[in-house]
Amino acid sequence: MITVPSGRVTVSHRGARRSWSVDVAPYELAASPVTQAQYAEITGQRPSTAHGDRLPVEGVSWFDALRFCNTLSRLEGLAPAYRIDADDVEWGTSADGYRLPTEAEWEHACRAGTIDARYGPLDDIAWYRGNSDERVHEVGGKQPNAWGLHDMLGNVWEWCWDMHDVEVKGIYRVLRGGGWFDEHWSCRASVRRRSHPTFRIDDVGFRIARSPSP
Template structure:
């Protein structure tokens, strides 16, 4: 799986529900060029959870906890110190560990924009599978144009789990999802859109992408 070096920078995020805006300074990191595929997932875990089958399709119907477990398992297989310590519903994150992890929301949005300031890094039909062009099913990764940093499918195809809690005071353990999916309208496929779900939730338009600290 190709990992892209992402430079240090700054991301400004916003939440429409609360009208809140915040800025995050980011260290350099690495992000996978495309979402984890079904072949990737099966090689690491031996499982085939996806509803729509295809080795080069993004793995879907995976929960946040499934994604965290995948990160740790692949790290162990490559003799890397895992980024996460799992203890029931509690997950501790070691930001200095070299193992695989999920991107933070700020990392994800910063990488998606790739230096742009617009909601999308190109014309939507050129860069994303969404309701109007997907035929209402996911597609192979990498078929749509990449952004300026070489990242494919940041918008559309499948929503992607991020590390962050969405709003713990209101939604407890719910985690952030980014990017929009194959069944979403065009307004959901924008860099700044954020969605939330319970960490055990799994559905056929949700997958994930790997990150590593630099």
């Protein structure tokens, strides 16, 4: 886990033609997406379509990611961040357990103090359609950003906590970062995608965050 400093980020929803600024408090974020080996160790499951311990886990739903966070928290003696009752989820923001980042936290971490769309030349930092051979790759194989975070762009899209658009798309949740099958224009810090929280897709994974203890 890497400590991410506080800051302010502007999130843009191009489809709705609106943007908003968010103040982000310090938090911790995993240096890489959760791998298949990590997911199997905690859950006993290997849901991915491609296979390899250091490949990012994919084919996991938003709910799967939340359950992983809660299980890992309990194993480490931390307070689970989520109360899950069927399709109803509450985030206990004061909990010290693992969780998904908000999309503002994700974008703030991706930019790592810059205002550019990418934190380096795309071929150096990301697996995308132009260089991935149309397959997922092991985490950490490309250069990290200035804060030591790998694969923030490319390889797999990452689930975030937030709803994409409450008024228009209901419970659809935000994905960030672009993936191995995406063109270069999808691998930018500001790009948002949505998916139903129950869907399992072969280019969607997640990384974990954690709020500092009170």
